[in-house]
Amino acid sequence: MDDLLRLDDQLTPEQRMIRDAVRSFVADRVLPDVADWFEEAVFPARELAPQLGALGVLGMHLDGYGCAGLDAVSYGVACRELEAGDSGLRSFVSVQGSLAMFPIWKYGSEEQKQEWLPRMAAGEAIGCFGLTEPDQGSDPAGMRTIAKQDPSGDWILNGAKMWITNGSVADVAIVWAQTDDGIRGFVVPTDTPGFSAPEIHKKMSLRASVTSSLYFDDVRLPASAVLPGVTGLKGPLSCLSEARFGILWGVLGAGHACLESAVDYAKTRLQFGKPIGAFQLTQEKLAWMAVALEQAGLTALHLGKLKDAGTLKPHQISFGKLANVRAALDIARQARSVLGANGITLEYPVIRHMNNLESVLTYEGTQEVHLLTLGKVLTGLDAFR
Amino acid sequence: MNIVVCVKQVPDTATERKLRPDDKTLDRDAVDGVVNELDEYAVEEALRLKEAHGGEVTVLTMGPAKATETIRKALAMGADKAVHLSDDALHGSDALSTSYAMAQALKKIGFDLVILGSESTDARTGVLAAMLAERLGAPQLTLARKVEVNGSAIAIERITDYGYDKVEATLPAVVSVVEKINEPRYPSFKGIMAAKKKPVEALGIADASVDASAVGLAAAYSEVAEFAAAPPRAAGTIVKDEGDGGVKAADFLASKKFI
Ligand SMILES: Cc1cc2nc3c(=O)[nH]c(=O)nc-3n(C[C@H](O)[C@H](O)[C@@H](O)COP(=O)(O)OP(=O)(O)OC[C@H]3O[C@@H](n4cnc5c(N)ncnc54)[C@H](O)[C@@H]3O)c2cc1C
Ligand SMILES: Cc1cc2nc3c(=O)[nH]c(=O)nc-3n(C[C@H](O)[C@H](O)[C@H](O)COP(=O)(O)OP(=O)(O)OC[C@H]3O[C@@H](n4cnc5c(N)ncnc54)[C@H](O)[C@@H]3O)c2cc1C
Numbered sequence: 001m002d003d004l005l006r007l008d009d010q011l012t013p014e015q016r017m018i019r020d021a022v023r024s025f026v027a028d029r030v031l032p033d034v035a036d037w038f039e040e041a042v043f044p045a046r047e048l049a050p051q052l053g054a055l056g057v058l059g060m061h062l063d064g065y066g067c068a069g070l071d072a073v074s075y076g077v078a079c080r081e082l083e084a085g086d087s088g089l090r091s092f093v094s095v096q097g098s099l100a101m102f103p104i105w106k107y108g109s110e111e112q113k114q115e116w117l118p119r120m121a122a123g124e125a126i127g128c129f130g131l132t133e134p135d136q137g138s139d140p141a142g143m144r145t146i147a148k149q150d151p152s153g154d155w156i157l158n159g160a161k162m163w164i165t166n167g168s169v170a171d172v173a174i175v176w177a178q179t180d181d182g183i184r185g186f187v188v189p190t191d192t193p194g195f196s197a198p199e200i201h202k203k204m205s206l207r208a209s210v211t212s213s214l215y216f217d218d219v220r221l222p223a224s225a226v227l228p229g230v231t232g233l234k235g236p237l238s239c240l241s242e243a244r245f246g247i248l249w250g251v252l253g254a255g256h257a258c259l260e261s262a263v264d265y266a267k268t269r270l271q272f273g274k275p276i277g278a279f280q281l282t283q284e285k286l287a288w289m290a291v292a293l294e295q296a297g298l299t300a301l302h303l304g305k306l307k308d309a310g311t312l313k314p315h316q317i318s319f320g321k322l323a324n325v326r327a328a329l330d331i332a333r334q335a336r337s338v339l340g341a342n343g344i345t346l347e348y349p350v351i352r353h354m355n356n357l358e359s360v361l362t363y364e365g366t367q368e369v370h371l372l373t374l375g376k377v378l379t380g381l382d383a384f385r
Numbered sequence: 386m387n388i389v390v391c392v393k394q395v396p397d398t399a400t401e402r403k404l405r406p407d408d409k410t411l412d413r414d415a416v417d418g419v420v421n422e423l424d425e426y427a428v429e430e431a432l433r434l435k436e437a438h439g440g441e442v443t444v445l446t447m448g449p450a451k452a453t454e455t456i457r458k459a460l461a462m463g464a465d466k467a468v469h470l471s472d473d474a475l476h477g478s479d480a481l482s483t484s485y486a487m488a489q490a491l492k493k494i495g496f497d498l499v500i501l502g503s504e505s506t507d508a509r510t511g512v513l514a515a516m517l518a519e520r521l522g523a524p525q526l527t528l529a530r531k532v533e534v535n536g537s538a539i540a541i542e543r544i545t546d547y548g549y550d551k552v553e554a555t556l557p558a559v560v561s562v563v564e565k566i567n568e569p570r571y572p573s574f575k576g577i578m579a580a581k582k583k584p585v586e587a588l589g590i591a592d593a594s595v596d597a598s599a600v601g602l603a604a605a606y607s608e609v610a611e612f613a614a615a616p617p618r619a620a621g622t623i624v625k626d627e628g629d630g631g632v633k634a635a636d637f638l639a640s641k642k643f644i
Contacts, residue, residue, distance in 0.1 A: 017457065
């Protein structure tokens with residue numbers, strides 16, 4: 001399939017090598033099995049983590065502590081290629097790198113960094129990020145999970161988190177909780193007594209991804225478990241900004257996989273004596289899909305350049321997450337229709353991506369939350385509450 | 386051990402490859418260049434030998450300026466340094482003159498072991514290893530599916546139609562590998578970033594003591610006289626099985642000299 005705008009010509013030779021390395025990894029190690037993982041609702045996290053670590057994708061945009069230290073565009077391109085495999089794979093990498101490693105790297109003590117980052121970069125330790133709760137989703141400020149310091153200085157953690165990617169397979173959880181000083185982050189080894197993480201089942205989306213609840217029942221943590229460098233909601237929100245940047249690139253991969261599948265199918269499926277791709281209605285669908293994909297690619301590249309220049313603003317990330325997830329979901333739905341009945345089977349990647357993108361639309365700030373963010377920037381009026 | 390891996394940039398086999406109308410050579414500018422696939426196995430084997438025995442891995446590429454992309458990939462996989470033999474005078478070289486220029490460069494670099502893929506996807510002559518060995522006066526151990534080095538002794542398993550031959554020699558030697566030998570590693574992100582800083586020495590033909598009149602299109606012993614686009618695939622013939630389907634299928638295969 002032709003890449004209409006040839007946006008990848010803008011990449012440096014190193015960025016192209018990163019693209020090619022991830023692309024061949026996904027082709028060899030993920031694509032042959034991912035439909036089965038999705039059908040069986042499993043993600044072989046323990047098996048893949050060291051392989052992803054050896055490639056260098058875990059915490060790739062961080063430097064030091066065994067991380068690769070890539071620029072933002074490289075990070076984006078890698079996410080795109082991972083998500084061309086499956087949004088579950090990209091979610092694993094986003095959570096590990098941007099939601100679990102990033103807060104330790106940015107706000108952690110030297111001991112916390114030394115203890116966790118090298119092992120997490122190598123894929124020997126897996127992390128998760130607990131912000132969302134059963135009753136607090138878009139509005140995390142009202143979270144109920146609470147940490148209190150007892151006279152010995154230890155922290156006692158109580159509460160529950162929900163919808164936590166990697167929860168049941170994690171070695172360490174970054175848990176955000178209310179304290180007397182406001183919201184703080186805690187580095188919680190998952191073998192601490194009182195911690196449990198049952199998996200959430202019956203999902204119809206991101207099936208090749210582990211999603212869990214976290215329960216904290218008098219979890220006792222040393223004073224050193226708190227992330228010293230941040231207090232307040234800006235801690236978790238800054239992590240989400242990192243991860244959302246990966247998402248606005250990642251969904252390009254899912255969209256590309258769907259468009260490619262639709263174009264191939266349209267050229268070979270014969271009805272009424274000719275390929276369905278020769279009907280104008282099909283061509284219109286394909287053309288709009290390609291336009292949407294390339295525009296999303298332009299947005300991602302532009303935001304990547306801003307991030308590398310150090311000027312990227314949170315509302316610009318909202319713009320990208322909102323626009324690109326929307327574009328990818330529309331592409332997936334159109335592609336599904338082009339494939340007819342085959343569009344609903346896991347023999348083709350389309351419905352897998354389509355269902356996955358429903359989660360991507362919701363997590364890391366729902367579509368509505370990002371619309372309200374942009375609305376606030378445009379009008380100066382806060383419509384959140 | 387001082388290992389030199391010969392790596393060639395070839396046009397991506399997934400794209401449509403074309404010959405240039407002017408001098409009937411391959412149009413290498415028109416398509417994306419990639420590392421010749423078998424050469425990745427050669428790089429991998431060199432890296433494993435280095436990991437086991439110590440030493441240094443140098444990449445040698447003969448190719449136009451664009452071939453630096455390919456060199457970077459081999460460096461990203463873990464090779465230490467590279468030599469890029471590049472000169473307009475080399476354009477159009479056939480297998481014989483290519484082996485001459487490469488052998489000159491190898492003499493200049495120095496080596497205990499030369500490793501290369503057993504053929505390239507663009508030319509597919511599969512003769513370079515043998516020609517290099519001859520020109521360098523070194524033993525040739527071709528089509529290796531396994532390589533073992535012990536001090537100055539080297540042994541390979543050479544694939545054959547009936548199994549394999551065990552071939553032994555002493556270093557320095559020239560080895561060509563087949564894809565059964567290993568599974569090439571992905572260049573890691575750290576490797577990709579590190580490759581930017583690894584030294585790539587540019588050699589022109591004079592630097593490698595290559596005689597200009599012995600290379601290039603004019604010196605080629607073989608010549609591409611003419612070429613034409615492959616004809617579009619003709620419609621197949623449908624044979625009805627009237628109890629003799631097997632015979633008809635066999636006749637067809639025999640007519641195409643498959644049996
Ligand atoms: C279909 C076909 C079949 C052939 N069969 C044979 C054969 O059986 N035996 C044989 O000996 N030859 C063969 N040749 C080669 C042919 O005889 C000529 O020598 C000529 O066409 C060279 O091939 P090329 O198109 O690959 O040339 P080029 O594209 O010029 O490549 C020749 C070699 O020179 C290198 N090169 C090109 N430019 C540079 C540069 N600026 N600096 C350094 N290196 C450079 C390339 O990487 C390559 O290794 C064949 C060529 C074709 C197209
Ligand atoms: C597969 C999956 C993985 C996840 N992984 C993680 C994880 O690893 N860590 C983590 O912390 N969380 C994770 N989440 C949770 C995710 O971030 C939340 O689901 C998300 O923030 C939305 O919260 P909610 O589901 O409670 O929806 P709600 O906040 O209840 O929203 C329901 C609907 O109401 C809308 N709405 C809410 N407020 C407003 C308003 N002010 N104006 C207009 N509309 C509004 C929303 O946009 C949405 O459409 C994951 C979710 C999924 C599905």
